[in-house]
Amino acid sequence: MVRGDALLLPRAIAIYKAALCQNYIEVLECVRRSDCSEIIKLRFSRLSIPDEPVFPILETEDVAIVCTKEDLQLPEVYALRKGFPSGLPHTNARPYIHPVSMCVSDVSFSDMRLQFNAYDFLGYIRRWFNKNSIGELHESDRPMEVYFQTQEFCTLLNENEDKASCVKYEQIFAGCSRLGFTNKRSEATHFYVPLIADVTIAQNMAILPTVMSELKTLKMKDGKSMYESIDSIVANTASRDNSLPILVILSLPEKKKLSTSTDRTEMFMFRIHVPACDIYKRYRTLRIENPDAYTEWYDNIKISIACLLPPPHLLWNRDCNNKNSNLPKLQKITIVGTGTLGSNIMDSIVRKGICKNLAIVDSDVLLPHNVARHVLPPKDVMLRKASSLKRHYSGICGQKIISIDKNYFELGLNEKIILFSEAELILDVSTSVAVERSLALDPFIETNCRRSSVFLNPGGNQMVLILEDKNRTCRLDLLEMDFLRQLIINKDLDEYLDDIRHLTSNQFTCRSESFVIDYDNVKILASLSSKDLLRGINNDAALLHVWAIDKETGESRINSLPISNWQVFSANAATIYVSSFVQNEIEQAYSKNKDYETGGCLFGCYDKDRNIIYVLYAADSPEDSIKSPASFIRGSKGMKELAQKISNKSYSQIVYLGEWHTHPNMTNSPSADDKKQFDVMYGQLHAEDLPFVQGIYGVNGLYINAKI
Amino acid sequence: MEHKIKIYPVGNADCILVKLSNGKTIIFDCQIHADLYENGKQIWFDVKTDLLKELPKDSLNRPYVDLYVNTHPHDDHCRGFEGNFYHGDPDKYDKDKDKDKIMIGELWVTTMLFKNDIAESAEEIRREAKRRRSLYDNDEDFTGSKWNYLRIIGYDKDNEYDNRYGYIPGKVVDRANGRSFEWLSIFIHAPFKKDIETAKRDDDKNATSIVVQLRFSVEGKDNVCRTLFAGDAEHEIWQHILDNNADDENLRWNIFVAPHHCSWTFFNESNNKKDVLPSASNIMGLQIDGKSEVVASSKEILNDQDNPPCYEAKQKYKEKLINSQNFFNTATFDVNSSDIPQPITYIIGITGKRKELESTKAAESVVSRPAPRAGLK
Known part of the structure; x- marks a missing residue:
């Protein structure tokens, strides 16, 4: 055990401090393990639990938060109470039942970590308990939870047209496999048993079954139990010598509680890790001699379960775009991310012959449902996208493609050199803020070529294109900030996040992978983006465009968004970028209030990993502010609502950063009161795991102080 | 489908908002301070702003409440009515002068409101009640209309009021403002005729408090939550209620707002803190289960001589509760980082009632309060 103030890991320290400043959270103990991970045990009280909770969660629950030295994953959260119910929605599958591992956020940590906030993280935990207690953690309009948790995906390669009794099972790599029906005994790996379950009510409580007893509650469509069904098929079909283990394909129709018919x-x-002949033998003998022993034997049979994906039956036809003249000819382009949008843009680039060399990186696998929108054909299902794309385009005259099947953040130095050296354009289509930020800022990528980022909105009908200027003065991250600012002030972008506004899960980025991408839209937007991008490459200026497709008419329109200049400040080891639009806002307020001090709040983003703060918006003074010639007290009327509105419009990306005020007719040097304000407010915000920025505007311009 | 009850932290006073999932609203009593600040620091929760956020707006963009209940005409139940609720001819609502004044669909008052000697803050409620009453009295065919509905709870001397605008104990009400509540019914327990006469004689307005049981339904499940609101009703009133009550189901409760701001008068006379009268024990015995809760709408309950709130009363409530932890005080239940108490908010859903704390994101508390002074000085 260690004292809370003796914790060493920054993540653990932030969580500990945030817990101290929150009501109804008590720190129980802190522990440091031999692997240097640190655990903070907290007691959450005053949880909002109804009189008849859907799951037996109490108003007071203890949790343990585990922070690792590597800090590459979201801190794990465990419910510690011995009787805490297992198998609740949004719990993580573990080889043990207790303590229960809670999935408090479905956002990738690499995207969240830049603005990870310990105070809000504790809020996620509270929300997990509250929402689960009323059965609403899994929103009613979200797809139903899977009935069983699985750690493996398996796809069927064919349909059983020949009524084969065997299958060939092939594991591609851990968690990924294929299955094909076969009558060839020489290639068969399992004896096949088909089962169709009766319509079952979806529980939103997924278990990971490991033994047969965890499945036997399912009733089959013909009224038999699962064991009886397997027995009857094996006994009637398999020979007593069949030494192949059993593989069951289970079709499970489900409906929501109030549905009248099957929902999915x-x-x-x-x-089943038991050969067919064994089941056959015991069915004939043990079941009759000692039914209890037979059942017990069956109950304890180990199983390995996988989610089975149906064979792709859609053939996807690619349209070919004809070429334009006047297109740029580059030596090399690097593309990060080859998903729906990335693959379509790549298709455009390759077919137009834009560059001689193309380097692509992506760790993702092509799943059957991707085929509807991806350029790859069905034969590449369950294979890595990047290398499949390389094969797909091989043979195109003069086109050299390098592919690396890896997660961007796991690239080794040599791999980075292969991908990025000599590139004239790096195109980020990964949908990851973290990747874009790294491409913009990380010095290990030794190339000063232009970067671009393209992403769709969650509804799949709008697309943002960001392209740096030739000199990289308008960097990707700064253009991203300009886009975020426009999200909160530009009425034309009001509908950008519309499709996910009603979701209340802990989403964190306004470029989430679109969950409802219309096939036509993605093709149109990909074409528009590649056209726009290639036109932009021919010019030196930066681009910030939002393309939108009208949902009714299909008409497309472009919105060119204004781009800031940025003033850069340094303070307390932090770098603070202040948008020129913010400076204008403050200057205007200064000009209107020459006799009195005025001020307001600052809003923006921050990147903790890189100690950077971006100031995007300066709100005007609330009406209850107190202004005098030599002092200013910022009021609070309407501020909470404004902060909430800004947070909603930017999907929690833009947060409150600090305060600004003016020194009319005087310099911007901080007074004693200003210094005191800084210390007090930094203290308050630091306790909530936030930075603080103070801006003072005087006759000599803007002064910034900040601490992150 | 969820309903909401918000018990505002207004010191030794009452102000309760009920909001149903279909948007229909009820306000019990009013306590809105004109000045939320003391010595430059905010000390009161901003009830008016919160009400404006919660209440719907009509087609003319005016905030409104379907039903306003004035339990009795004491200042701690009426303060702030004049400046914040519209009274007068609804057609004369001036969108500038009367901006943000809340329209009242239906008004419930007690008989005592029509006596001369009432709190100053109750006078406008009386004026409004008289205006509405005259519409009924001047037109025997008038049965109420938008912004003009009235109900007087109680008796007019020995008689019942005109049944177009009178309710008496025993009445079950499932509509107001011309529309059904759908998910709520209100059982009226008091005031009784005898208590009204006694109150008039002794000028005891507390004795004519409107006492009601609210029964909430959710998605076809009845009585998911039952609450007792009783204004300042004292022990004699409770005894009369028990004497006249045919069915205990009308008195069972999940939430009980302690009458008269946790005063001892629920248990006995103020000068007899030793004995607990059977009426109090019986009412406490009607808590539905170990999750039933008592809420004291009062200032902080300290072990001192105050009454209300009365420390001994608090102890007695806790003793009588199945789960003694289920006693809550609006002054202390949830205090934000600026030391301002927050409302006790109940959400009533298919899983029963639960208390909901206002969730805050990082920096919300900082941005929601005035910043420390900055400037050249």
Whole structure:
């Protein structure tokens, strides 16, 4: 055990401090383990639990938060109470039942970490308990939770047209496999048993079954139990010598509680680690001699379950774009991310012959449902996208493609050199803020070529294109900030996040992978983006465009957004970028209030990993502010609502950063009161794991002080 | 589908908002301070701003409440009515002069409101009640209309009021402002005829407090939550209620707002803190289960001589609760980082009632309060 103030890991320290300043959270103890991870045990009280909770969660619950030295994953959260219910929605599958591992956020940590906030993180935990207690953690309009948790995806390669009794099961790599029906005994790996379950009510409580007893509550469509169904198929079909283990394909129709008909059908495959002849033998003998022993034997049979994906039956036809003249000819382009949008843009680039060399990086696998929008054909299902794309385009005259099947953040130095050296354009289509930020700022990528980032809005009908200027003065991260500012002030972008506004899960980025991408829209937007991008490359200036497709008419329109200049400040090891639009806002306020001090709040983003703060918006003084010739007290009327509005419009990206005020007719040097304000407010915000920025505007311009 | 009850922290006073999932609203009593600040520091929760956020607006963009209940005409139940609720001819509402004044669909008052000697803050409520009453009295065919509905709870001497605008104990009400509540019914327990006469004689307005049981339904499940609101009703009134009550179900409760701001008068006379009268024990015995809660709408309850709130009363409530932890005080239940108490908010859903704390994001508390002074000085 260690004292809270003796914790060493920055993440753990932030969480500990945030816990101290929150009501109804008590720090129980802190522990440091031998692997240098640190655990903070907290007691959450005054949880909002109803009289009849859907799951037996109490008004007071203890949790443990585990922070690792590597800090590459979101801190793990465990519910510690011995009787805490297992299998709740949004719990993580673990090899043990207790303590229960809670999934408090479905956002990738690499995207969240730049603005990870310990105060809000504790709020996620509270929300997890509150929402689960009323059965609403899993929103009613979200797709149903899977019935079983699985750690493996398996796709069927064919349909059983020949009524084969065997299958060939092939593991591609951990968590990924393929299955094909076969009558060839020489290639068969399992004896196949098909089962169709009766319509079952979806529980939103997924378990990871590891033994047969965890499945036997399912009733089959013909009224038999699962064991009876397997027995009857094996006994009637398998020979007594069949030494192949059993593989069951289970079709499970489900409906929500209030539905009158099936809402969806899931397919699962589970391998029973027992040969068919064994089941056959025991069915004939043990079941009759000692039914209890037979059941007990069956109950304890180990199984391996996988989610079964149906065979892709859509053939996707690619349209070919014809070329334009006047297109740039580059030596090399590097593309990070080859998903729906990335692959379509790549298709455009390759077919137009824009560059001689193309380097692509992506760790993702092509899933059957991707085929509807991706350029890759069905034969590449369950294979890595990047190398498949390389194969897909091989043979195109003069086109050299390098592919690396890896997560961007796991690239080694040599791989980075292969990908990025000599590139004239680096195109980020990864949908990840973290990747874009790294491309913009990280010095290990030794190339000063222009970067670009393209992403869709969650509704899939708008697309943002960001392109740096030739000199990289308008960097990707700064253009991203300009875009975020426009999200909160530009009425034309009011609908950008519309499709996900009603979701209340802990989403964190306004470029989430679009969950409803219309096939036509993605093709149109990909074409528009590649056209726009290539036109932009021919010019030196930066670009910040939002393309939108009208949902009704399909008409597309472009919105060219204004781009800031940025003033850079340094303070307390932090770098602070202040948008020129913010400076204008403050200057205007200064000009209007020459006799009195005025001020307001500052809003923006921050990047903790890189100690950077971006100031994007200066709000005007609330009406209850007190202004005098030599002092200013910023009021609070309407501020909470404004902060909430800004947060909603930017999907929590833009947060309150600090305060600004003016020194009419005087210099911007901070007075004793200003210094005191800085110390007091930094203290308050630091306790909530936030930076603080103070701006003072005087006759000699803007002064900035900040601490992150 | 969820309903809401918000018990505002207004010191030794009452102000309660009920908001149903279909948007219909009820306000019990009013306590809105003109000045939220003391010595430059905000000390009161901004009830008016919160009400404006919660209440719907009509087609002319005026905020309104479907039903306003004035339990009795004491200042701690009426303060702030004049400046914040519209009274007068609804057609004369001036969108500038009367901006943000809340329209009242239906007004419930007690008989005592019509006596001369009432709190100054109750006078406008009386004026409004008289205006509405005259519409009924001047037109025997008038049965109420938008912004003009009235109900007087109680008796007019020995008689019941005109049944177009009178309710008496025992009445179950499931509509107001011309529309059904759908998910709520209100059982009226008091005031009784005898208590009204006694109150008039002794000028005891507390004795004519409107006492009601609210029964909330959710998605076809009845009585998901039952609450008792009783203004300042004292022990005699409770005894009369028990004497006249045919069915305990009308008195069972999940939430009980302690009458008269946790005064001892619920348990006995103020000068007898040793004995607890059977009426109090019986009412406390009607808590539905170990999750039933008592809320004291009062200032902080300290072990001193004050009454209300009365420390001994608090102890007695806790003793009588199945779960003694289920006693809450609006002054202390949830205090934000600026030391301003927040409302006790109940959400009533299919899983029962739960208390909901206002969730805050990082920096919200900082941006929501005035910043420390800055400047050249």
